[in-house]
Amino acid sequence: MDTSPAVRGRGITKSFGDVVALNGIDLDVGSGQVHGLVGPNGAGKTTLLGLLLGLAVADSGSLEILGTTVGRTLAVPEGVAGFVDGPGLYPSLTARQNLTALASLRRYDAGGTGNVDDALEQVGLTDVADDRVRGFSLGMRQRLGLAAALLTKPRLLVLDEPSNGLDPAGKHHVHRVITELAAGGTAVVLSSHRMDDLAALCSEVTILATGRIVFSGPLSKLAAESGELDYRLVTSDPATAHRLASETPDLRVVPGRDSGQGPGADVVVRGPVPALDELVVRLVQAGVALRELGPVVPPLEAAFLALTGTGTVLAQTDQEDQR
Template structure:
């Protein structure tokens, strides 16, 4: 596998007038890695993806794409494909025409129709290949955008919210394609607000907030940043469960309304994993049946909320995380 980093950014800055979109961003994406880019709206994700695609140039810092230093002029290095802010598709053309035109532009020295059918098949759009894109749903457009990116056999694939609007079948198609690409050595950088997608696909994530990196590393490490989580328990005796939870060292019973809890049968507790384990033991000893136990928000989501300061979970400061 190619050892050259697919993307390497150091101290990237980018401003639009008075608005600082990126402020000293570092990014490392290895070949064969699916790298997630997360952050609240306005964090600078799309701007960073645009820089990777060569749609804009950074005001400061250095950026290397597939081993090529990116200069101060707009240029897309060979081997980079993808889309930001949705795939660019022409509604008056069919899916096949959209891809054929793109193939003609990107691989002008080869048969422009080669690979089009294969790309459509990979994303599950073969049946609608000759339909005009005007009638496509959001999910179908996303998949066609991915097919367009696949046409060029990219070594760095940049995708902005690729799971947007996808139904379960479409999501399955996209996940399968991305996983296969990564296995073949393609680096994939994708942004998403869906933590389940990131958990299913990404080996590493970079978390942006107000143009700065507040976390970068493996998903497991991000989950650890979540601190104490809230857990929801469904038991046969909620009153007894609340009493036992309040007696368990390190655990606090949290008001269910804080998480929109509506059922009296639910008990929400906050504390470290060992304390939750102890509560489970006590429940069993007390003869209270435990029917469900799980975090109210996933560790990744909790970490996201904590690190970006957008949630109710106590957040660490940026400096603490870095």
């Protein structure tokens, strides 16, 4: 696989009036790589995606896309496609008309209607190709937006929340298309709030918070950033489990948390994995059946919350709710 950089950004800064949307961002996305962009609302994701699509230019720093330095608005090279803030579709036109118009504008209509049909088939919208987009669900619009991007045979695909509103089948379609594109050498930059999407698709992620990068690297490295996680234990004897957890070194019982199965039905503990292993041994030795053991918050999500600082806020809110 070609690993030459599709995107290379250094020290990218972008402000809107007094608001600094991006502050010294470095970004590297290799060809054939699916790169996730995550961050809380207002972190600067959309601004960064807009820069990649050429909708705006950075105030300072350098941005190289597909080997071309981008210094002016709408000056990104051929081969960049995608959407931010949802796909731009015209509801009074049919799915086919939307794509045909785009193909004509971008001069990809040389192949006749074949390209359009191929794109529609790839996202599973062949059956509704001649229906007006007005009647499409959010998920269908997302898929049509992806088809519009595919039409231009992109080498860099920029997608903003591509799984928004998708049912499981639609999500499967979209994931498959993105994976195939990446396998074919297309670099994909996608933003998402759904960690399961990132885990399923991305090899690397960049986490933004208030315009700055708080993490950038492989997913495996991100999981390690999560620190100590909360784990939920569902056992045959919650009282004994609670006592044993309290007695296990390096492990703390988190008070006031339950799974919704009723007070005292489970135990939530916090600590490193070895301490958790020790607790399992003690439970077995005490004859307590372990029915369920897993993190309360998935590791990637926990890492995200920890890195962006939103975890603290959520925990505090949680505690206030408990009171």
